[in-house]
Amino acid sequence: MxxxxxxxxxxxxxxxxxxxxxxxxxxxxxxxxxxxxxxxxxxxxxxxxxxxxxHPALVAAVSAQVGTLAHTSNLFLHEPEVLLAERLLQLLGGDGRVFFTNSGTEANEAAYKLVRRHAGPDRTYVVAAEGSFHGRTMGALALTGKTSIREPFAPFGADVRFVTYGSEEALRAAVTEECAAVFLEPTQGEGGVVPAPEGYLAAARRICDETGAALVLDEIQSGIGRTGVWFQHQREGVRPDVITLAKGLGGGLPIGVCVGFGPYATAFGKGDHGSTFGGNPVSCAAALAVLDTIDKExxxxxxxxxxxxxxxxxxxxxxxxxxxxxxxxxxxxxxxxxxxxxxxxxxxxxxxxxxxxxxxxxxxxxxxxxxxxxxxxxxxxxxxxxxxxx
Missing domain, CATH: 3.90.1150.10 (Aspartate Aminotransferase, domain 1)
Structure with a gap:
């Protein structure tokens, strides 16, 4: 050692x-x-x-895929990414579209670009929660409400307004028709595994519906069965406009996902975003093995x-x-x-x-x-x- x-x-x-x-x-x-x-x-x-x-299922899936096709880039398609996208949409139960990344922070970067692309110039800011963690790249860090890791890298070139996590009153006061999106974790992970108070996510959904802002749920840590359901928001009966996933999905291999629903499913046009390694065949094969094993076992x-x-x-x-x-x-x-x-x-x-x-x-x-x-x-x-x- x-x-x-x-x-x-x-x-x-x-x-x-x-x-x-x-x-x-x-x-x-x-x-x-x-x-x-x-x-x-x-x-x-x-x-x-x-x-x-x-785990034998993960070892077998990754070994088989790396021995067949390890990388394609986004210039070509391959079946594992399509299978995984279809499976995730089935589990999420929505008319969405999927964008693959390599990590959670990149999934949140994609989500931030997606809501900005849809919002247009009249919606000038986003809202996030104090104590939140969405990643360490500059866009995701701008959304992160932990001052100790955020402030040393300011300014960010983004108008992000932070509210007290769990306060419906604070959220309602902050979200107007000029707000592009609200970014929330159903449970704040790096904040200390702090669950949202009962009814908070439903209130956020109502506020976003009333103002036209997007509700973005960061389920990087809480998703893929971590809390006993596939995605924590499903327990609350709340449907996001955009959801981000990563961590447990790959079972140890790097993968992230940004899923948009409704108008956010098709807000990106050709060339608006990309990732050389996103949707890598080996990572997708690993993710499919994870989902299959969670289900079968x-x-x-x-x-x-x-x-x-x-x-x-x-x-x-x-x-x-x-x-x-x-x-x-x-x-x-x-x-x-x-x-x-x-x-x-x-x-x-x-x-x-x-x-x-x-x-x-x-x-x-x-x-x-x-x-x-x-x-x-x-x-x-x-x-x-x-x-x-x-």
Whole structure:
């Protein structure tokens, strides 16, 4: 580990700092570092590794595709991208159109361009939420309501107005007929797995309908079964004009999606946007394998069951450092009574569990969707000692 860490620091830009663990391999929900220590992976590559590690269905799909056709660019079409687009539209249940990207931030860049293209010059601004995270490229960063990562790169050349997340009153005051779009996460992921209050998304839908603004839902983290349904907005009965997806869809391979509905399905004209690697055949094959496996193995139901067991177990510890649990499905935040998330992350790592200190007082859990109740219980059993050590 020490030799690899030194090489990392010498070769890599310092924006990630020095990661504390160097991973060598994984199987199921477990990973092993270069020194042979095993960990239960409860962060899943930040809600990416939906099928865990080395899942046979994913390995087979990717191997077959890379041995057949690995890349085409957008100058040519191929069947995996069409199959995936059709499957996503079926799951979303709408008359939409799909644009493929390589990541979540690029999906949000596409969504931002899409709503600007449709809005025309009279709608001059967009609205986003304080505490939100939509990506780190300049357009997506302009929409991100985390001042600590946003302000060092200002100005952005975009009029983005931020409102208190969850406040219908603030949203109504901010959205007028000059607003092009409202960008919201159904649950704020990087903000600490903070779900929208009941009725908030429905209120946002009404406000957008009344003013003609587009409702854009960022389901980069919440989509693809993470909360126990295919897409979190479906639980709320709210239909967006544009939705963005990424992370869990590829099961570890890079892919992002921007889907537009109604007039937003065809707002882009030829040449308005593009991506050399977007819709790559290998990534599309991986995504199809992820969707098929979630369906065939009944993982949506399991996500709800195991997620509830995990949340209940954390609550039952009764440890004074645990103030509560937020989130749904296998996307939870253990809320702490003190800002000791980094210490909890380190203590969990020492005990053989990988978690994420997403906020100073919140520890994020986003394990693979295949995690078993027994594996979740092993973390709960170890948690009191982890918390006491922290």
């Amino acid at each position: 020490s030799d690899l860490s030194a090489r990392f620091e010498a070769a890599m830009m310092p924006n990630y700092g020095l990661p504390p663990v160097a991973l060598a391999r994984g199987e199921g929900c477990r990973v092993w570092d270069v020194d042979g220590k095993a960990y239960l992976d409860l962060i899943g590559g930040i809600a990416v590794s939906a099928l865990g590690h080395a 009944g993982l949506l139901e399991s996500v709800g069951t195991v997620g509830d067991l995990l949340a209940a177990g954390i609550t039952r510890t009764g440890h004074p450092l645990v103030a509560g649990v937020r989130g749904s499905g296998l996307w939870r935040a253990m809320v702490l009574s003190e800002p000791k998330a980094a210490a909890v992350e380190a203590a969990a790592r020492d005990a053989g569990f990988l978690v994420n200190a997403v906020q100073p007082d919140a520890v994020r859990l986003a394990p693979p969707l295949i995690i078993t109740s027994e594996e979740a219980a092993s973390f709960v059993a170890a948690l009191p000692e982890i918390l006491s050590k922290a």
